[in-house]
Amino acid sequence: AQSVSQHNHHVILSEAASLELGCNYSYGGTVNLFWYVQYPGQHLQLLLKYFSGDPLVKGIKGFEAEFIKSKFSFNLRKPSVQWSDTAEYFCAVYSSNTGKLIFGQGTTLQVKP
């Protein structure tokens, strides 16, 4: 069955610390991978996406993610987090068979000023 697993449920960091959130997926077809962010009280927003080509993708607000096919992973990174990065982060894979996004359970990131 198709699934997405996010390793960290709750991460607490101080400002300027580096961030890496893990994401592994299980899907046999062509992968389209996404990271979404949900700021407190706001709707889901797309951070970045991978379709093909360069496995290192850059998104908004200084985030980047690396697709490692051999590890079925798509980890999210940011060199230096800010207090404003406090949010819920979701990894997702798109299933072309059903047209649906399959989400992980999410990681809550709390950045202390």
Add this chain to the structure above:
Amino acid sequence: ETGVTQSPTHLIKTRGQQVTLRCSSQSGHNTVSWYQQALGQGPQFIFQYYREEENGRGNFPPRFSGLQFPNYSSELNVNALELDDSALYLCASSLSGTRTYEQYFGPGTRLTVT
């Protein structure tokens, strides 16, 4: 460009009742997907509509049904509400074909079933 909008923002219903949630897709988008996000969980796919027909369904019972209208707006109907239906319901719009994966989400409707 108008984003995805949903109504109402919040809703409280009693177990056994029926509810209708509404979604207006982003301008130019013809495909609408609905997701349920329970507290502390990631969104779960309910179903997708394209050309006014259901075009894919997740693991949800038949009491979850939907409609899409000629202007691409959509409704999610839930009959015989259960306590576990309490969740944030998200609507996402996209273009059909190769861009279906690029889904834009609305703010959601928070449904509470008591």
